[in-house]
Amino acid sequence: MSNKLGSLRGLVTAAAPSRGSVLELPPRRALLYVPGDSEKKISKAADLGVDVVCLDLEDAVAQGRKDAARETAAKALAELSFGRSERAVRINAVQSGHCEDDLEAVLSGAALPDALVVPKIDSVEHVRWLFDRVKGLLGPRLQGEAPPALITMCESGMGLLNLRQIFEACLTRTNVLRLEACILGADDLQASLGLKRQQGTDDTLFARRWVVLHARAFGLQPIDQVYIDYKNSHGLQAEALEGRGIGMAGKQIIHPSQIAPVQDAFSPDPHEVEEARQLVQAFEEHQLQGKGAFTFRDRMIDQPTYLQARNLLQFAARVGQA
Amino acid sequence: MSNKLGSLRGLVTAAAPSRGSVLELPPRRALLYVPGDSEKKISKAADLGVDVVCLDLEDAVAQGRKDAARETAAKALAELSFGRSERAVRINAVQSGHCEDDLEAVLSGAALPDALVVPKIDSVEHVRWLFDRVKGLLGPRLQGEAPPALITMCESGMGLLNLRQIFEACLTRTNVLRLEACILGADDLQASLGLKRQQGTDDTLFARRWVVLHARAFGLQPIDQVYIDYKNSHGLQAEALEGRGIGMAGKQIIHPSQIAPVQDAFSPDPHEVEEARQLVQAFEEHQLQGKGAFTFRDRMIDQPTYLQARNLLQFAARVGQA
Amino acid sequence: MSNKLGSLRGLVTAAAPSRGSVLELPPRRALLYVPGDSEKKISKAADLGVDVVCLDLEDAVAQGRKDAARETAAKALAELSFGRSERAVRINAVQSGHCEDDLEAVLSGAALPDALVVPKIDSVEHVRWLFDRVKGLLGPRLQGEAPPALITMCESGMGLLNLRQIFEACLTRTNVLRLEACILGADDLQASLGLKRQQGTDDTLFARRWVVLHARAFGLQPIDQVYIDYKNSHGLQAEALEGRGIGMAGKQIIHPSQIAPVQDAFSPDPHEVEEARQLVQAFEEHQLQGKGAFTFRDRMIDQPTYLQARNLLQFAARVGQA
Numbered sequence: 001m002s003n004k005l006g007s008l009r010g011l012v013t014a015a016a017p018s019r020g021s022v023l024e025l026p027p028r029r030a031l032l033y034v035p036g037d038s039e040k041k042i043s044k045a046a047d048l049g050v051d052v053v054c055l056d057l058e059d060a061v062a063q064g065r066k067d068a069a070r071e072t073a074a075k076a077l078a079e080l081s082f083g084r085s086e087r088a089v090r091i092n093a094v095q096s097g098h099c100e101d102d103l104e105a106v107l108s109g110a111a112l113p114d115a116l117v118v119p120k121i122d123s124v125e126h127v128r129w130l131f132d133r134v135k136g137l138l139g140p141r142l143q144g145e146a147p148p149a150l151i152t153m154c155e156s157g158m159g160l161l162n163l164r165q166i167f168e169a170c171l172t173r174t175n176v177l178r179l180e181a182c183i184l185g186a187d188d189l190q191a192s193l194g195l196k197r198q199q200g201t202d203d204t205l206f207a208r209r210w211v212v213l214h215a216r217a218f219g220l221q222p223i224d225q226v227y228i229d230y231k232n233s234h235g236l237q238a239e240a241l242e243g244r245g246i247g248m249a250g251k252q253i254i255h256p257s258q259i260a261p262v263q264d265a266f267s268p269d270p271h272e273v274e275e276a277r278q279l280v281q282a283f284e285e286h287q288l289q290g291k292g293a294f295t296f297r298d299r300m301i302d303q304p305t306y307l308q309a310r311n312l313l314q315f316a317a318r319v320g321q322a
Numbered sequence: 323m324s325n326k327l328g329s330l331r332g333l334v335t336a337a338a339p340s341r342g343s344v345l346e347l348p349p350r351r352a353l354l355y356v357p358g359d360s361e362k363k364i365s366k367a368a369d370l371g372v373d374v375v376c377l378d379l380e381d382a383v384a385q386g387r388k389d390a391a392r393e394t395a396a397k398a399l400a401e402l403s404f405g406r407s408e409r410a411v412r413i414n415a416v417q418s419g420h421c422e423d424d425l426e427a428v429l430s431g432a433a434l435p436d437a438l439v440v441p442k443i444d445s446v447e448h449v450r451w452l453f454d455r456v457k458g459l460l461g462p463r464l465q466g467e468a469p470p471a472l473i474t475m476c477e478s479g480m481g482l483l484n485l486r487q488i489f490e491a492c493l494t495r496t497n498v499l500r501l502e503a504c505i506l507g508a509d510d511l512q513a514s515l516g517l518k519r520q521q522g523t524d525d526t527l528f529a530r531r532w533v534v535l536h537a538r539a540f541g542l543q544p545i546d547q548v549y550i551d552y553k554n555s556h557g558l559q560a561e562a563l564e565g566r567g568i569g570m571a572g573k574q575i576i577h578p579s580q581i582a583p584v585q586d587a588f589s590p591d592p593h594e595v596e597e598a599r600q601l602v603q604a605f606e607e608h609q610l611q612g613k614g615a616f617t618f619r620d621r622m623i624d625q626p627t628y629l630q631a632r633n634l635l636q637f638a639a640r641v642g643q644a
Numbered sequence: 645m646s647n648k649l650g651s652l653r654g655l656v657t658a659a660a661p662s663r664g665s666v667l668e669l670p671p672r673r674a675l676l677y678v679p680g681d682s683e684k685k686i687s688k689a690a691d692l693g694v695d696v697v698c699l700d701l702e703d704a705v706a707q708g709r710k711d712a713a714r715e716t717a718a719k720a721l722a723e724l725s726f727g728r729s730e731r732a733v734r735i736n737a738v739q740s741g742h743c744e745d746d747l748e749a750v751l752s753g754a755a756l757p758d759a760l761v762v763p764k765i766d767s768v769e770h771v772r773w774l775f776d777r778v779k780g781l782l783g784p785r786l787q788g789e790a791p792p793a794l795i796t797m798c799e800s801g802m803g804l805l806n807l808r809q810i811f812e813a814c815l816t817r818t819n820v821l822r823l824e825a826c827i828l829g830a831d832d833l834q835a836s837l838g839l840k841r842q843q844g845t846d847d848t849l850f851a852r853r854w855v856v857l858h859a860r861a862f863g864l865q866p867i868d869q870v871y872i873d874y875k876n877s878h879g880l881q882a883e884a885l886e887g888r889g890i891g892m893a894g895k896q897i898i899h900p901s902q903i904a905p906v907q908d909a910f911s912p913d914p915h916e917v918e919e920a921r922q923l924v925q926a927f928e929e930h931q932l933q934g935k936g937a938f939t940f941r942d943r944m945i946d947q948p949t950y951l952q953a954r955n956l957l958q959f960a961a962r963v964g965q966a
Binding site for chain 3 (some may be wrong): 430485528531534536539540544566569570571611612624627633
């Protein structure tokens with residue numbers, strides 16, 4: 001028997017990451033952008049208990065304020081306590097002309113960010129350039145410290161088409177940056193794909209499912225688009241639940257009022273947790289009795305359903321829902 | 323002219339399989355799983371007139387009953403008459419630790435199954451391992467007998483991403499196993515993609531269309547997900563019709579009561595058959611008169627529409643509807 | 645700084661075509677097919693002000709009329725004025741047996757067509773054959789004249805799967821034919837994918853989005869399926885708007901009555917143009933004041949949104965809406 005397992009070991013390695021491996025990543029239900037040049041907004045954001053605070057050096061900062069933002073963000077990383085929140089920085093895109101200065105400011109400070117968010121990754125060439133620069137900047141620090149997590153942003157048609165190669169290129173160099181998540185950047189993507197936002201059309205749904213498929217296949221967290229109309233809490237909640245339904249692990253947000261509804265949407269409901277607990281218990285009892293599939297509340301239950309329920313319980317425990 | 327055709331011949335071969343080639347495959351409108359360790363359920367299933375009876379060694383059989391199921395299934399293949407039904411066996415996954423014993427039991431018996439259903443094929447490595455083992459077991463038998471059909475199951479994000487390479491790897495070795503169909507395994511896939519079943523969300527629709535696209539591109543039959551709530555005949559019918567609408571050729575089922583609604587859903591309606599017959603006749607008359615596109619019941623009819631209608635008539639004849 | 649830009653230049657080239665590059669292509673909001681063998685219908689079509697008149701040698705022409713159509717189409721190209729309309733010719737497929745004669749007739753005349761529409765491109769082999777033949781026929785003419793635009797048609801599952809390779813193969817030889825657009829051929833595609841047209845099912849939506857994604861990623865115009873029921877103007881308008889919503893740049897049509905509704909659907913609404921103008925103005929003012937993202941009509945506005953608005957204004961100007 002051990003002989004057989006021996007011949008199978010290579011297969012298991014070559015195949016997909018084991019299901020549920022995504023659960024070992026930190027929760028990223030909500031990722032809140034804060035302008036990197038606003039000390040006041042950063043301080044406030046650090047206290048909100050959001051899963052990820054993302055200091056933005058890109059779209060939220062005007063061209064003339066980039067240097068101020070770099071300095072303010074680096075200082076915040078070094079001096080501010082973010083409580084249980086993950087500290088991320090969104091730099092400008094590789095192809096923007098600002099990226100190299102951003103990396104220098106963010107990776108030379110006393111404290112590295114927990115995660116680096118890199119927008120507009122369209123090709124393997126972007127990945128190579130980024131990893132080479134980061135390696136050059138972090139240098140010997142990579143021996144002593146864990147490398148920052150990497151969160152790539154997919155924001156164009158070509159970025160979508162190249163997603164697999166992009167992930168594969170990142171995942172061969174996890175000693176420099178640990179790819180863990182992929183954000184769908186909807187506004188640029190809409191422009192790139194010629195989509196038109198209109199009532200009742202699921203304009204970005206295809207692209208969002210495409211990102212989910214690719215990210216989940218590699219055990220990464222797919223993070224959903226921003227809901228721009230931040231005063232419409234009903235619309236936000238609906239879109240967050242939709243995102244969760246299609247397999248997103250979290251959502252970008254732009255306003256503190258979006259934290260609670262979004263983190264709620266990406267947390268399990270109590271009745272789901274309870275049902276999962278009962279299902280797991282029933283399955284394990286049947287398994288002990290040598291029975292396989294069985295009926296539970298009029299549904300046929302088998303191993304995949306059992307694993308799904310167990311995963312739900314683990315996640316609930318992590319976000320304090322169980 | 324023959325010169326021109328000569329230079330074109332390679333192109334035709336290199337291109338997609340001719341449309342409609344899928345019609346030469348046996349109908350697989352419904353594929354009924356039966357626990358491989360239940361002689362009684364297998365006997366009953368053999369008499370139901372379902373397109374495919376699938377003796378299950380995987381999820382429907384508890385860990386402690388695998389040997390009993392192998393023996394019972396092999397015996398049923400050798401001794402039982404399945405009437406017009408195709409006899410399939412679902413083995414455990416390549417990466418499960420049970421697969422090698424399953425293959426030995428199923429492929430060493432007096433009667434080979436008509437088709438082998440192999441779950442959780444995630445990579446080309448899985449395909450290679452499977453084909454090597456089957457070739458080793460069937461050996462000289464492959465000279466005299468037609469190899470069993472192969473029905474792969476796609477059940478993870480990586481399985482979806484690798485679908486093209488998986489099909490290509492299988493189709494280069496049709497002398498060992500003849501790849502003919504691909505099943506979407508929804509429960510594992512939902513877990514892999516992080517999908518959440520909820521009211522009104524088409525949670526698996528993207529993955530199902532993805533499987534249809536890839537399977538149909540290679541002339542294979544895509545077979546749809548199980549409808550788990552077997553007491554809800556209305557829901558079953560709706561999902562079966564939806565599956566047919568998106569291009570599925572059939573559906574997995576788990577209860578005898580699901581046979582009729584599912585086989586009906588994947589059969590042509592009488593009025594469709596009649597309309598197709600009239601359209602084919604009208605088109606052929608116009609063609610003889612040297613006219614191309616023409617109007618039939620307010621729709622512009624051209625060659626593609628004509629071919630679609632002819633395919634429908636052929637399929638109707640095969641399942642006894644015309 | 646110039647040093648940095650130097651090292652980045654390769655990246656920009658290697659990445660996706662710049663967003664909005666599609667706008668430099670001629671508008672192809674509606675592409676009207678006319679039977680290539682009907683001088684009368686061609687003459688009429690030339691006066692309608694449609695973006696593209698496409699003389700059809702393929703499905704609209706019966707087998708016995710192919711020679712007549714070739715002659716009539718070539719004569720129309722040479723002698724007829726098409727006003728502001730682009731003059732396209734749809735030849736028969738590479739694998740049809742008619743293609744070589746079509747190419748000779750169309751590319752040897754006094755006047756080349758503005759664009760060549762080539763149906764059923766399923767593989768890179770089709771592309772290679774086509775470009776070799778066109779190069780052989782146009783020969784030294786390619787030195788003096790701009791090559792015709794190429795519009796490929798995607799009409800099968802394999803054509804969809806190979807779309808990226810097909811585009812890449814075309815785009816390496818833009819000196820022979822300039823690939824600019826890709827048409828989704830729905831009827832053949834439905835047959836190839838086993839789709840069934842039925843009430844309320846978005847049967848081709850997945851394939852249409854797939855084509856949009858691939859075409860837009862390469863800066864090409866995706867052109868939508870024919871709406872066959874040409875007496876139903878309400879249905880036509882709805883489908884045209886849907887196409888525009890998912891990123892299509894235009895739509896094939898089969899009747900003069902379809903021109904106005906389709907070209908309207910693919911033109912910007914006046915109120916959109918006005919909103920875009922105000923947004924662009926406000927953004928540029930904030931940019932001058934050193935501010936980045938800001939709030940405009942309760943939405944957070946950043947650079948991507950600004951670029952989208954500017955693109956809209958440019959397109960409106962081209963089709964005379966601004």
